[in-house]
Amino acid sequence: MKIAVMSCIHGNYEALNAVLSDIDAQKADKIFCLGDLVGYGPYPNQVVEMIRSLDIPTCQGCWDEDIVEGLNSCECSYPSVLAEKRGRVAHEWTNQEIHPETRSFLATLPMVVQEDNLCFVHGSPHSQHEYLLPDIHAFTALERVLSTGADVMFCGHTHVPYVRALSEGTFQVRISQPNADPDQTGRFEAPLKRLINAGSVGEPRHGRTDATYVLYDSETQDVALREVPYDYQKTCQAIIEKGLPPIFAWRLAQGMEYAERAEDPTHVCER
Template sequence: MAHAVISCLHANLAATEAVLCDIDQLGIDTITCLGDLVGYGPQPNEVVELIRARQIPSCQGCWDEDIIEGLNSCECSYPSQLAERRGQRAHHWTAAQLSEENKAFLASLPLSLRRDRLLFVHGSPNSQHEYLLPDMNAFAALERVEAAQADTLFCGHTHRPYVRELREGVIKMRLRRAVANPGPDIEREVDLPVRRIVNAGSVGEPRHGGTSATYVIHHEQDDSVEIREVPYDVERTCQAIVAAGLPPLFAWRLRHGFEYAERADDASHVCER
């Protein structure tokens, strides 16, 4: 049995439709969404309503949270103040566009979903806003998975897909004896189990260097994971971004497939919250 995992749709209807069509053509019936249904893109209501109509289980992403709770979380992950202002502009536009019914749906989404030893989150088990990057310290990455009591952790948020196996980990401990019971220190080693982090990338705003939407398929029979890329009508979304009055740079980065920020012009970002 195959199971599709999608993430970071970001109100991009053309990309979402293309990915769901690809999943349907493969005959996959089980889909899990890792959140960020809205944000940046020009069709927030249409994308939310499509996920609702398909009854796709979804956890809450950082954009989904911020639309409901307001911009209260620290967003120092923005690489510059100019990038943060664009994000704020998109936030206010999205909040104004979304229907109350769709806002209530986003508010109802859980922070995580679980299927046996598979855990599904947006950013990490700790927060929708935490990035689990592929080069994250191996022990810290293993701690995120092991603390969540999972064998495989599915996440999104980075917009770049990857599969990372955490194996051959060893914790070395040295136990020092109490003064009242002198003697040599006791050394022990604990072998850590193999764990895995799977990032589904992004349907609606890929940043892996290409314009195709990405998602992953988990083949449950052999526990393998496949990263899929799906081309879609990028220009359709870019034209809708400009027509909606959203920052034109959002269209530019969709056409190029990576993040853009004015690091040289504004290198010293200071959080405003």
């Protein structure tokens, strides 16, 4: 079965349409979405409507979570005070813009979606806010995949698409408890796992304006990173017309994200 996995649409309806057309042309059997349907971009309701109408299995992203539960991320979500201020403006705008049914739908999204030996998360299985960057420590990456029980884990959030093979290995765990001795030791073998980041539809971070997503063939295990051009100027125009900060439009047109990414790949937001 050929599946398409997309993530981080961020209210960019033009980009979503282009990616869906490309998925159609690639004849994918099923589509999965890794969340962040809203935030920064000008069309949060339309994006959610499209995902709902196509009945695409979707997990909850950090922006989706913040719209449901309120913005209370710790400072790890933003790498600079400027990005944080811009993020707050985008959150407030989105919060005002979205319809009640959009918010209700976002609230129903699960943190993890599983299908057979595949697992789909936004940031990591532990948090929508955790960044699994391409160079994350192999042990950390493997622990995250193993915790889901899947062989292949798809994630998003970093906006950087990549495929990471996690080689077979042996784990030894020693548990020390204050009132128990001796220490307990356990060993287990970890088979080959894969971590695949789907990049971003709405605000990719590869320095170009094209949207990205991945195709995965569950029989051959082949992965294809797709890059799809779209009319980003329409999105830029809508950003300005709808009253979002014009700097978002400028950054998107330069192939940059609306704000910025956090740098610490292993930090988990402790709200």
